Amino acid sequence: MVTVVFINLGLTLVLLCVAWQxxxxxxxxxxxADILLVYERVTRAALQRTPDAITVGKTAIRQTRQPDTPQEVKQLRIxxxxxxxxxxxQTWxxxxxxxxxxxFRKALAKYR
Known part of the structure; x- marks a missing residue:
């Protein structure tokens, strides 16, 4: 009877340790998960303006390559x-x- 009690206590302690872990x-x-959410929010805010900037840059490169554009326009595109x-x-x-x-640590503190 005493051995059953000790076995039960041992199992209880082991399972308590597992539950704690x-x-x-x-x-x-x-x-x-909180850190990843903050990274995602900061990255989204930083990259929100980039599609327009990329479009402007592509247009500038395309127009710079055209041979019949005046020199001032090429300089403007550059x-x-x-x-x-x-x-x-700046974003980086x-x-x-x-x-x-x-x-990130400060932002996480707001969500806790």
Whole structure:
């Protein structure tokens, strides 16, 4: 009878440890999901303007390649292309800066 009680206590402790580990895993997965949501929101906000900028850049490149365009127009198209490149670099720098400043941790704190 005593051995049955000890076996039950042992099983209870083992299952309690397993339940604790599952609980900790659930918390970690919830944190990872929150981080991924913040990354997705920041990326969407950063990339929201890029289709228009890409279209402008494509148009600028296409018009620059035309041989009958005046020199001033070609220079304007080249400036537009470099402006597009600057937008892409600024977006990339913002993402890197946000990552370095701990913005994601602060944003996650709002959702908890």
């Amino acid at each position: 599952i609980w900790q895993l659930r918390l970690k997965l919830a944190r990872i 400036k537009q292309f470099f402006n597009l490149l600057a937008v892409v670099l 720098q913002r993402i890197v800066l946000l990552r370095q400043t701990g913005f």
